[in-house]
Amino acid sequence: MKPQTSTFIDDFDDPLITTEGDEEAHEEDLWFLPGPLDEEPDDLPPGPRAEPPDTAVIDDWAKAEGVHAARLAKVAGRLGALDDRLLRGPEGWRHRLALIEAADLSWFAGDRVSSDRLALWVSMRLSSVQDNPEALARVGWAVRRLTNGPGPIIDFSAFLDRRDPENIEDVAERFEDRAGGWLDVITAAAELHPITRACMGFHLWSLAGLGQHGDRMEAAVTAARIAASEGRGAVFAPLAIGGAVGLRAAGESRERLARWLDGMESAILSAMRHLDDIERWSARVASVTAPLSGRTPPALCHTLTEWPLVSAPMAEALTGFSRAAVQRNLAWMQTHGLIREVTGQGRFRMWRAMP
Numbered sequence: 001m002k003p004q005t006s007t008f009i010d011d012f013d014d015p016l017i018t019t020e021g022d023e024e025a026h027e028e029d030l031w032f033l034p035g036p037l038d039e040e041p042d043d044l045p046p047g048p049r050a051e052p053p054d055t056a057v058i059d060d061w062a063k064a065e066g067v068h069a070a071r072l073a074k075v076a077g078r079l080g081a082l083d084d085r086l087l088r089g090p091e092g093w094r095h096r097l098a099l100i101e102a103a104d105l106s107w108f109a110g111d112r113v114s115s116d117r118l119a120l121w122v123s124m125r126l127s128s129v130q131d132n133p134e135a136l137a138r139v140g141w142a143v144r145r146l147t148n149g150p151g152p153i154i155d156f157s158a159f160l161d162r163r164d165p166e167n168i169e170d171v172a173e174r175f176e177d178r179a180g181g182w183l184d185v186i187t188a189a190a191e192l193h194p195i196t197r198a199c200m201g202f203h204l205w206s207l208a209g210l211g212q213h214g215d216r217m218e219a220a221v222t223a224a225r226i227a228a229s230e231g232r233g234a235v236f237a238p239l240a241i242g243g244a245v246g247l248r249a250a251g252e253s254r255e256r257l258a259r260w261l262d263g264m265e266s267a268i269l270s271a272m273r274h275l276d277d278i279e280r281w282s283a284r285v286a287s288v289t290a291p292l293s294g295r296t297p298p299a300l301c302h303t304l305t306e307w308p309l310v311s312a313p314m315a316e317a318l319t320g321f322s323r324a325a326v327q328r329n330l331a332w333m334q335t336h337g338l339i340r341e342v343t344g345q346g347r348f349r350m351w352r353a354m355p
Contacts, residue, residue, distance in 0.1 A: 121136045220240065
């Protein structure tokens, strides 16, 4: 006699228990059971790094940008004028402004590297026992990044000269992850004006876990490059020339952006006035030294245009002329009121242009 099959049905007509006769047919209905490992679809949700950045932060800065739209347009116009002037001017102007900006940033960041120490370090790698090697390295990095090279968005790790060590522990939070989170927000905020993005990035720096290794200097230099990312003449947007007012802002995003715009406008105007002075000085030096023969006076004029402070060893190294020729021409230029000695000492003297 053929064995009978019995099935217990619950209230939803789902088979709960079946006999051996219906086992194969019933297994086809168990769709919720996992299949073989090699056939399992790869439909797992992405990890945390694949999630889009928090749009609330970007929306908040977008509202702040809308509140200060008129002021932002004014500051952007001034930055555009500086960009055009640097595009048409000599290459030395960019280097001069970068040195001034880096020196002012060092005081903002607490390193307090004076202009003469910075000039000697950048030009000849000279330092004294009183100098902080780490501070000199940071301000030297700032000068390089404010002078040329690709911006932070291209290769952030290379821009900062920071890499994860190969032996970093798995439990440690990697710099690449922290930097990636910060870059995600900056990239997602592409519709914001570069000046607004620079301000946002500067104030999100520590929140992203990047607050170490001279972070205030790094954050300011990175923001300065982002703000001028659409320019062709200006490598960076001045932020610290004349006081670094915008870098000390606090409060909500609209308050931070307002202070940022005030500080940037002041720094841009200071940079423009500085270029006015050095341009007038260059024209005066060319007129006064025209009767002189030789190549040393024009070379010294070029060096004093590119460097805010110059010593005799620096001028010798930068121009390639002898120490005697350099010192003789520096003394002649000082006598004729073209340059001024600023150290007030017999040794290790430095000169600056007198506009």
